[in-house]
Amino acid sequence: MAYLQSMATRASTFSGKKGRLPYLLLAPGLFWLFTFFVLPIINLAGTSTQTPVVGGDTGQYVQTFRFANYVDAFNASREQFARSFIYATLATLLALAIAYPLAYAIAFRSGKYKNLLLVLVIAPFFTSFLLRTVAWKQILGESGFVVPALRALHIIGANATLTASALAVVTGMTYNFLPFMTLPLYASLERIDPRTLEASNDLYANAFTTFRKVTFPLSMPGVVAGTLLTFIPAAGDYVNAAILGNPNTTMLGNVIDSRFFRIVDYPTAAALSFMLMASILVLVTLYIRKSGTDELV
Amino acid sequence: MADASSSSHGDLILTRLTKTFGDFTAVDDLSLTIPQGSFFALLGPSGCGKTTTLRMIAGLEEPTVGSIFIGETDITTKKPYQRPVNTVFQNYALFPHLSIFENVAFGLRRRGVKDVKEQVEKVLALVELPHFADRKPTQLSGGQQQRIALARAIVNRPALLLLDEPLGALDLKLRRQMQIELKWIQTEVGLTFVHVTHDQEEAMTMADTIAVMNEGKIEQMGSPADLYESPATAFVANFLGQSNLIRGVVSSTDGDSNVITVHGQKISLLKSRNQSQTTSVVVGIRPEKIRIDLPDVPTTGNALAGGIVSDVSFVGVSTQYVVEMPWKQDLMVFEQNDGGTPTLRSGDPVSLSWNVPFTFGLDGSQDVNAGAETDEIE
Numbered sequence: 001m002a003y004l005q006s007m008a009t010r011a012s013t014f015s016g017k018k019g020r021l022p023y024l025l026l027a028p029g030l031f032w033l034f035t036f037f038v039l040p041i042i043n044l045a046g047t048s049t050q051t052p053v054v055g056g057d058t059g060q061y062v063q064t065f066r067f068a069n070y071v072d073a074f075n076a077s078r079e080q081f082a083r084s085f086i087y088a089t090l091a092t093l094l095a096l097a098i099a100y101p102l103a104y105a106i107a108f109r110s111g112k113y114k115n116l117l118l119v120l121v122i123a124p125f126f127t128s129f130l131l132r133t134v135a136w137k138q139i140l141g142e143s144g145f146v147v148p149a150l151r152a153l154h155i156i157g158a159n160a161t162l163t164a165s166a167l168a169v170v171t172g173m174t175y176n177f178l179p180f181m182t183l184p185l186y187a188s189l190e191r192i193d194p195r196t197l198e199a200s201n202d203l204y205a206n207a208f209t210t211f212r213k214v215t216f217p218l219s220m221p222g223v224v225a226g227t228l229l230t231f232i233p234a235a236g237d238y239v240n241a242a243i244l245g246n247p248n249t250t251m252l253g254n255v256i257d258s259r260f261f262r263i264v265d266y267p268t269a270a271a272l273s274f275m276l277m278a279s280i281l282v283l284v285t286l287y288i289r290k291s292g293t294d295e296l297v
Numbered sequence: 298m299a300d301a302s303s304s305s306h307g308d309l310i311l312t313r314l315t316k317t318f319g320d321f322t323a324v325d326d327l328s329l330t331i332p333q334g335s336f337f338a339l340l341g342p343s344g345c346g347k348t349t350t351l352r353m354i355a356g357l358e359e360p361t362v363g364s365i366f367i368g369e370t371d372i373t374t375k376k377p378y379q380r381p382v383n384t385v386f387q388n389y390a391l392f393p394h395l396s397i398f399e400n401v402a403f404g405l406r407r408r409g410v411k412d413v414k415e416q417v418e419k420v421l422a423l424v425e426l427p428h429f430a431d432r433k434p435t436q437l438s439g440g441q442q443q444r445i446a447l448a449r450a451i452v453n454r455p456a457l458l459l460l461d462e463p464l465g466a467l468d469l470k471l472r473r474q475m476q477i478e479l480k481w482i483q484t485e486v487g488l489t490f491v492h493v494t495h496d497q498e499e500a501m502t503m504a505d506t507i508a509v510m511n512e513g514k515i516e517q518m519g520s521p522a523d524l525y526e527s528p529a530t531a532f533v534a535n536f537l538g539q540s541n542l543i544r545g546v547v548s549s550t551d552g553d554s555n556v557i558t559v560h561g562q563k564i565s566l567l568k569s570r571n572q573s574q575t576t577s578v579v580v581g582i583r584p585e586k587i588r589i590d591l592p593d594v595p596t597t598g599n600a601l602a603g604g605i606v607s608d609v610s611f612v613g614v615s616t617q618y619v620v621e622m623p624w625k626q627d628l629m630v631f632e633q634n635d636g637g638t639p640t641l642r643s644g645d646p647v648s649l650s651w652n653v654p655f656t657f658g659l660d661g662s663q664d665v666n667a668g669a670e671t672d673e674i675e
């Protein structure tokens with residue numbers, strides 16, 4: 001009887017330990033998130049409804065719960081809002097168009113070069129994001145090879161330039177976020193059992209129909225992940241617009257940057273940040289609902 | 298494509314089919330005719346070229362040399378989707394993103410068939426899964442997925458149905474059950490089935506005709522009973538069931554039999570069952586044909602004396618003995634547990650005997666172990 005009881009206590013302490021273990025493992029991450037995400041967000045939320053101290057210095061604000069800050073901020077930056085989402089959408093679609101064939105080739109046709117090609121895809125990460133964007137500016141600039149070539153082919157006018165334009169911003173973002181699109185696409189294409197493609201071929205579907213009816217639907221988890229990983233950072237990006245754009249191509253990120261660090265208008269910057277976050281969250285939720293990939297993942 | 302079910306019916310004719318991958322010859326100059334409506338099995342160990350042959354028939358692999366005809370139609374260079382051939386893949390290869398209904402309807406939709414719903418329902422009833430149309434493949438058990446893979450192929454009523462180790466992933470009991478069902482469905486739908494397997498029991502249970510393949514060539518082709526009772530090579534004798542193969546020399550002829558000397562003892566072999574062209578011969582006898590007795594019991598027919606029982610295993614319906622002969626070769630004997638023979642123990646001296654017509658003779662130049670136990674590896 002005593003033996004049984006001791007067994008029972010041992011069993012219960014064991015299961016008790018087992019029950020706490022997941023929380024212990026989670027603790028460092030939760031602590032980190034709380035300190036560097038939750039607290040700043042609360043702080044930011046507080047800042048967003050502050051107003052300047054009457055008669056105070058620049059950068060002195062007091063909490064007055066003025067929610068009209070949001071309306072004012074939105075009205076002042078409507079254009080940039082629109083541009084952020086349009087540019088991000090264009091960059092996402094361009095990246096998808098470039099990355100899909102690339103990922104497909106790596107997954108199905110690269111043979112022994114598969115690993116080498118994957119390394120090449122992530123190779124740009126070995127240099128800084130800023131440096132790459134500056135390099136992109138040089139490629140598209142007067143001294144690069146692109147402009148003279150396009151001029152010689154009469155695709156652009158003799159005085160036309162590529163830098164400091166919306167085109168430069170969108171292509172810059174496309175280039176910078178391409179690996180984020182390629183890798184998830186590759187991962188989901190690589191997971192497809194080649195025999196399902198053979199089965200489709202066997203069941204009277206030619207190569208194009210097989211792609212449309214089998215390959216693409218099966219790669220949807222990658223498409224969704226890739227577009228999210230590209231769209232979300234692209235919508236909040238300001239580096240590409242700052243380096244490759246002009247005053248008429250500024251995005252919301254640029255406005256937030258200048259409100260925070262140049263004009264020292266913390267409440268407006270905070271309100272814009274919140275609106276950007278909220279709109280991305282809503283768009284992403286709708287997108288995931290619509291694409292219905294939860295079954296596939 | 299639309300006429301897949303009507304015009305191209307006929308026998309499948311493979312002519313001098315060869316497939317090489319670099320230096321490796323997977324299929325070597327293979328010619329074969331498979332009659333329309335038959336259940337044909339390509340049997341062989343892994344790497345013997347049977348799957349490559351199947352993939353060439355399906356169009357998933359291009360032959361290096363040779364041609365493939367179905368009836369009068371040359372399909373050698375046709376794309377897989379242009380052939381009136383459907384395949385049941387190993388591990389099924391069902392489309393995970395589509396419902397069972399859409400999986401089965403896939404081929405019908407591609408061919409623009411009108412009454413998709415009716416046909417799908419009919420075939421789902423045939424494979425006894427009528428209420429699974431709305432499920433996804435992952436929600437089905439292995440056996441159920443296997444039936445859906447079969448339904449997805451036969452719904453198209455192809456001239457030829459290819460089955461690539463279709464039962465390999467199922468457990469033994471389910472495999473036995475599916476073997477009987479597959480055979481029944483084949484009779485029901487009347488299609489030509491070409492079945493690739495490494496499981497000799499599966500091939501024998503289902504097929505009308507079996508071709509035993511080894512190293513890219515067909516070793517022997519015939520009905521299961523023919524192959525079993527009269528194997529033409531040591532490989533077939535060992536791969537299809539088990540055989541005792543003993544080297545001997547033709548020493549004289551007595552009427553319609555050859556007298557063979559094996560390690561100093563004489564046995565008879567009907568001339569009609571001796572395939573050796575020379576005096577060097579490999580004598581074969583199936584283990585279940587042999588009677589095992591104590592040395593003093595009188596024997597009839599062929600007899601070999603001087604054996605010692607070295608291992609006894611009781612397997613229910615029979616007792617399996619390993620008997621070491623004076624020339625240090627182990628022979629297998631399966632004795633029915635019908636009370637006819639007293640159980641022998643390890644170390645008992647015995648003599649073996651069997652009826653003369655059961656003896657078969659093979660060409661003496663072969664390796665007597667060819668094909669032995671290769672079916673146990675996978």
